[in-house]
Amino acid sequence: MFTGIVEELGEVTAVEQLADASRFRLRGPVVTEGAKHGDSIAVNGVCLTVVETADGEFTADVMRETLLRSSLGALEKGSRVNLERPMALGGRLGGHLVQGHVDGTGEILSRTPSENWEIVKVSLPAALSRYVVEKGSITVDGVSLTVVEAAADYFTISLIPTTLALTTLGTKQPGDPVNLEVDVLAKYVERLLAAGVDPLHAEENAQ
Numbered sequence: 001m002f003t004g005i006v007e008e009l010g011e012v013t014a015v016e017q018l019a020d021a022s023r024f025r026l027r028g029p030v031v032t033e034g035a036k037h038g039d040s041i042a043v044n045g046v047c048l049t050v051v052e053t054a055d056g057e058f059t060a061d062v063m064r065e066t067l068l069r070s071s072l073g074a075l076e077k078g079s080r081v082n083l084e085r086p087m088a089l090g091g092r093l094g095g096h097l098v099q100g101h102v103d104g105t106g107e108i109l110s111r112t113p114s115e116n117w118e119i120v121k122v123s124l125p126a127a128l129s130r131y132v133v134e135k136g137s138i139t140v141d142g143v144s145l146t147v148v149e150a151a152a153d154y155f156t157i158s159l160i161p162t163t164l165a166l167t168t169l170g171t172k173q174p175g176d177p178v179n180l181e182v183d184v185l186a187k188y189v190e191r192l193l194a195a196g197v198d199p200l201h202a203e204e205n206a207q
Helices: 064-070 127-131 161-166 186-194 199-206
Strands: 010-018 022-028 040-043 047-052 057-063 081-085 104-113 118-123 139-142 142-152 154-159 177-182
Touching: 022 064, 057 064, 127 177, 127 186, 139 154, 161 177, 177 186
Parallel strands: none
Antiparallel strands: 010 022, 010 081, 022 057, 040 047, 040 081, 047 057, 104 118, 104 177, 118 154, 139 142, 139 177, 142 154
């Protein structure tokens, strides 16, 4: 489980194409500190399993399913990426609950700079539209953000200078793809309601 608070701006140092997958080597001295085989690290919001670590770098195998459902397939040597380690139980939840399971991809539609922030408009797949609400949370390339405007086919986010400087969202341009993860709690509530369960009185419904 992650929080969507990016710890480090990393870099892809190598990409190896396999038969039905890809192996990435990524540089991230902060997130690899103490990391070992089997640990999880979120890369642009995608939860990946560490294969090995050495000298501030780690490798991860990305299966075909992940490449199809995310924008990781577009990464190449030299690409910058957002990196985050899993949250520690008992720590502060700085963003919101993020699984690192990408629900789909969007596209940067426009950027509108202001004096102290920047408004970014992102396309929204129809299948995810119902989970995105004004002032709600969404994860864009692994960054926990608050939705400013929620439309049927797009949403906007407001980026502060810190986010612009310390994540890849500062350099994304119109046409660039981004990974999207909606709030998992909304999906659980939808599933319960579809089954005729009142989440507020679940125990009563079971009797």
